[in-house]
Amino acid sequence: YKYSTLEGVFRLPRYFKLEKAMDAKAMELLKVFELDDKASLLASGLPYGDQRKLEIARALATQPKLLLLDEPAAGMNPNETAELMDTIRFVRDNFDMTVLLIEHDMSLVSGICEKLSVLNFGQLLCEGKTAEVLKNPEVITAYLGE
Template sequence: MPLLKVNHLTKNFGGLAAVSNVNLSLETNELIGLIGPNGAGKTTLFNLLTGVYEPSEGTVTLDVLGKEHVLNGMKPYKIADMGLSRTFQNIRLFKDLTVMDNVLIAMNSKNKEGILTSILRFPSFYKKEEEMEKKVLELLAIFGLEDKVQTLAKNLPYGEQRRLEIVRALATQPKVLFLDEPAAGMNPQETAELTELIRKIQKEFQITIVLIEHDMSLVMEVCQRIYVLEYGRIIAEGKPEDIKNDPRVIEAYLGGEL
């Protein structure tokens, strides 16, 4: 069965259908693109899949060890614990906390130490804390942030803030990582580095990545399959070459861009 399956997903705001009858199927270790014009419903779809919004209709199911779990109605933190994590269009770091603390907060969702152990500071508490800090350093090293451990998040350059947000999402040990316009605001060099970074994440972490992005060169270069949204509906799905040459997609979104 698919890792994540979306059936007839719909979200209405008053009389407006922001997402309408969307069907998606994601396999393990895929790199999927989600494209479409501004206002097409891409971020709303991410919000539905990660529990920020509850669907008006339809279901979202996640395969966990061969068993389907319906995610409808779950709180975002529960969905994150099930294995879905994300970044945001507008960076949402804890700006007055250090790089280390930003990632530790995310990793703490997997910490199973009891309240009593944490309050009384048993030896197991300090051992677990050391293990988590070691894992954080290993993660930061992959992203070239190991020398910024004690830097406040707000003092990082823009590109490094983007990378830190991805590290924080990965610290929850996701099965599916949703990246919402990670190249937004980046210059060409930063975008090229991000392209390689996305490839590296998929290779090292063996997870499914779903990417919302307006930079079509990035999408076409890294994605294995692409879904196209227009007015909240999927109008096309396929490999990059198929999407690139689809007349309806060209008319709705790509134009002469490719």
């Protein structure tokens, strides 16, 4: 057994085994999102698109069944948004989970979502297949400005 007076905690052999497994899982997720070569960098030093991928990887480390993304494209340029769209599709298709997306960027929404529910001031305005919902006159008036 090792005792560290600096940290004031016992670190038993099972702790080291668990820590090694968690490190391996984290590196596996970073590799999936092509961030493994940046593992030693601070998150704040990463480009904005990579920060979003890191946030998603961090969430996936908990093995959720549902991933809630609240305006993930906020502040992103079109290239970063396109990369984010690919990342979200990848997660949806390869991690066997539902993604609940709250987003105002309709190009992102239409590029990812199979079904769409549109709320206007907290009330359900329209619901259905994305292509059909985006053609709804009430949705166009409320969100697309036409």
